[in-house]
Amino acid sequence: MNPVAPTPKSKPSRSRSNRPSDRRQARKKARVNTRGLYLRAIRDAFIKLNPLNAIKNPVMFLVWVGTLITLSVTIKPDLFGPTTQKNPQLFNGLLTGILFFTVWFANFAEAVAEGRGKAQAAALRSTKSETTAKKLAPDGTITEVSSSSLRQGDNIYVVAGDIIPADGEVIMGVASVDESAITGESAPVLKESGSDIASSITGGTRIISDELIIRITADPGKGFIDRMIALVEGAERTKTPNEIALTVLLTVLSLVFLFVVATLPAFAYYVKSPVSVPILIALLVALIPTTIAGLLSAIGIAGMDRVAQFNVIATSGRAVEACGDVNTLVLDKTGTITLGNRLAEEFIPINGHSMEEVATIALAASVFDETPEGKSIVRLAQRLGARFDIDPNQAQGVEFSAKTRMSGTNLPGGREVRKGAVQAIKGFVRSRNGNDTPELDAAYERVSHQGGTPLAVCLDNEIYGVIYLKDIVKSGIRDRFDQLGRMGIRTIMLTGDNRITASVIANEAGVDDFIAEATPEDKINVIQREQAAGKLVAMTGDGTNDAPALAQANVGLAMNTGTQAAKEAANMVDLDSDPTKLIDIVSIGKQLLITRGALTTFSIANDIAKYFAIIPVIFAAAHLQSLNIMNLTSPNSAILSALIYNALIIPALIPLALKGVKFRPLTANQLLQRNILIYGFGGVVAPFIAIKLIDLLITAVGLA
Structure with a gap:
């Protein structure tokens, strides 16, 4: 075998998707895909009503249990004693329906987010297929075997037109490889032996010229595409530390409100205004933070999805969330801050x-x-x-x-x-x-x-x-570093250049610090130094010598063109191999945290309005009408209006949870003030308006 450097016969043709007919077909396909996504989400939302799944979200599980209780009272109105409610079965039935849809909408939000990931996984899975591989024996003989029988350490022989059957490393030859199935980039990539970067090769790609001998580096089911499918699909998703902490906080708040509601009957009896069980359940659901509890999982899944849409594969939601907490960015100069190829x-x-x-x-x-x-x-x-x-x-x-x-x-x-x-x-x-x-x-x-x-x-x-x-500093890079500075993120440039050159480039690019004449050891040293000061550090890398630093960093972004060691050590892989994307990923991580904080603020603010809508009901018989500050028509309409709003606000906020709150480069204090002003104040005002309008509608149709 005598491989030679490939000479592609022609350049990839330019896309013609700007034609009107192509645009119409693309829009039609997008509508079909979206319709299918929502149909699957509707089905999955019912499946998620399984108690074993529902209990994973303690707040919504309380609503789920409340739904069963109100259903029981609907069937047998005097289950918990005689009732003075007029037409109790109708009222209790309406409560049951509203509570059911509150839980279902929360499941639907999660199912939509998961559905987008499954759609990406399906696209990736389509690139995987059972292929025949030419296994190379030590004596040089070639045997055709199934790709599923290949094991780490096996050598295979591939020629132009073959699909690479598994992840591996080129040990002999030079060839062009089509990686469009993985990266979306149509231009072929040169792969050759002996290169620290260009020798890594991914299963599912296709060799389009010459021939290669490849050593397999991953067993079946453990390759790069397999890991991508599992992660994008959400099969390996676990809650992040911040998500767990917020879930615990919401659970504690719900238990506190459960205790408060459980003690209310005694006070209501004292003022001669007895409260029925359905009304107590309605009050509990109105008080507990159901909005953020219903959207919390969707926000986390959508964060990973946004990273995936950016052509970056994150190994976990923890990695995406860590991006939002990053304090220090460690960046190579060449190819990241400058154009590279000096x-x-x-x-x-x-x-x-x-x-x-x-x-x-x-x-x-x-x-x-x-x-x-x-x-x-x-x-x-x-x-x-x-x-x-x-x-x-x-x-x-x-x-x-x-x-x-x-x-x-x-x-x-x-x-x-x-x-x-x-x-x-x-x-x-x-x-x-x-x-x-x-x-x-x-x-x-x-x-x-x-x-x-x-x-x-x-x-x-x-x-x-x-x-x-x-070498030329990339246009616009200074503005991006200025944005990071306004967020309180420190940037450090590493370069092998002398101190004078490094100083000039650092000043032009606007980085906070630089290390000149840097060695591979300097990368891990600077990361450890920053972490010792309590900072979270992110860095990019592609070579084997970057692997220790990528593993040490809180966020390690490896290039897809990098070595297998670098990709294994990192917790993110950029399919486009663009080092500057680390800056965008930090922004996505920040956006995830901002979205979660904004919707939490909005949810808690909502509870205030719902509280004042239902409180008049509790003491209606005591003739304390002065508490009815919203001037709602009746106790029944107040309860129904508050709970209808409580249910509908979840699907209304699904687009915001999936898309994320618009990111702005602000400090933590500025973000807090902005959240309180927009989502706090807005979260108080919006329910008052919406509940009043729903009350008028309920009165008009005669349900009050």
């Missing part, structure tokens, strides 16, 4: 050497460098007339390493050409009894102050000049 802009001769000499030495140092930077140096040198006249088979390439911070070429006769960080080249030259000059420092500072990366080039013990590698 290109050679200029050669700067020193020590009396000519431009042609510097170009020739730079070409010799880069002839084996396959990185975009190395290729740009070769192109610039050739443009200036430089030539490499030595037989490549007679020379040996020296790869760059984070330890030496140099790369280059060993020429015939023992001569050594190197390029790399200025300090590293200085050390290399001194070790061979050479000297650096003030000219080198001047060129170094000139390039650094321009925000570029200076690389020195030398031949044996003599430095010839400096290569100016130009």
Whole structure:
């Protein structure tokens, strides 16, 4: 087998989905999908009425139990003693129906959120299929086996047109792979052996040119797509710490109100205004925070769904929620803050050497460098007339390493050409009894102050000049960092560049701090330092050397093009491999917490209005009509109006729970003030208006 670099015959065709007919078909398909989603949610909402499922939500379980009691009283009005209620079966029946739909609407909200995840899971599952794999034996023979029989450590052989049967790592060959089934990106991706990044390959993708030998890295059912399906579908969803804490708080509040309601009959009897069991249940349901309890699960599921729609797979809701609590972002400079792929802009001769000499030495140092930077140096040198006249088979390439911070070429006769960080080249030259000059420092500072990366080039013990590698800060990145600053999030840039260059880039980008000449160990050190100060830290990475730091960080975002080790260590994987997406994910996490806080505030504020709607009922016989501040028609209409509003507000808020409250880069105090003003004040006013309107409607139809 002799794999060669792929040469795709044609570029992917541009989408024509802007045509009117295509847009109409897309809208029709979206309507069909939405209709199917809601039909499934309606069915699932009934299934969730199972007591074993209902008890998972203690607040709504109280409503569920109340529904059964009012149903019993509807069937036998004198079950708890004689009643003075006029037409008690009609009134109790209406209460039963309203309480039932309160529970059902809460189930429906959760089912809609879960349904969106299941739809994504179905799309992912469609990419998985039982395929035939060409298993490679140690003696080189090939046996066709089912993909389900492959195990970690097996080697397989794939050629153009084959579906990759399982997750693996390329150990031989170079080929183009279509990953559109996973990432949605139609452009093929180059996969090759020996690369820390491009060797990782995902099951379900398709090889479109050449051939590869792949070592399987995951057993059946444990591959990347399998984990994605389980997580997106919600099969492995567990409540997050904040969600658990809020559930406990709501449960405690409900128990307090249950105790309050249980003691009311004694007071009502004392003032000669006895209260029936259905009315006590209605009061309890009005007081307990049913709105947020009914939407809490949907908010959490929708948070993961929004991350998934962003083409990011989170391993748990805990990871999404942790994004909302992040205090520190640790970001690489290249590819995240800057555009990456630094290109050679200029050669700067020193020590009396000519431009042609510097170009020739730079070409010799880069002839084996396959990185975009190395290729740009070769192109610039050739443009200036430089030539490499030595037989490549007679020379040996020296790869760059984070330890030496140099790369280059060993020429015939023992001569050594190197390029790399200025300090590293200085050390290399001194070790061979050479000297650096003030000219080198001047060129170094000139390039650094321009925000570029200076690389020195030398031949044996003599430095010839400096290569100016130009990098550009991404447009709009400063505004995004300013937003993070307003939220109280500290940003730290890591870069292998010298301190002057790092300072220029950091100032232009607007980051709070930077670490120059950073080594892989610096990443984990800075994370541990921030965590020791009580901060929650997020970072991105893609290489095997990033895995320890990704595992240490509270939020680790691995690139899909990264190594298997990086993806296993992280708690999020970006299918688009865009490091800047970490900033957006933090915003989604913040939005999740803001939405939960806003709807909790709204729910508790709602309880105030419902309380004042039902209290007049409790003491109606005592002729304390002054308590009827809303001037509702009758005790029955007050109860029915409050509970109808209580039930309808849950489906009314489902779109907000799924979409999330609009995110604004504000501090915690500003967010609290805004929530109190909008959702607190609004949560008090809205029920008064709605309950009054429902009361008028009930009176008009003669149910009061």
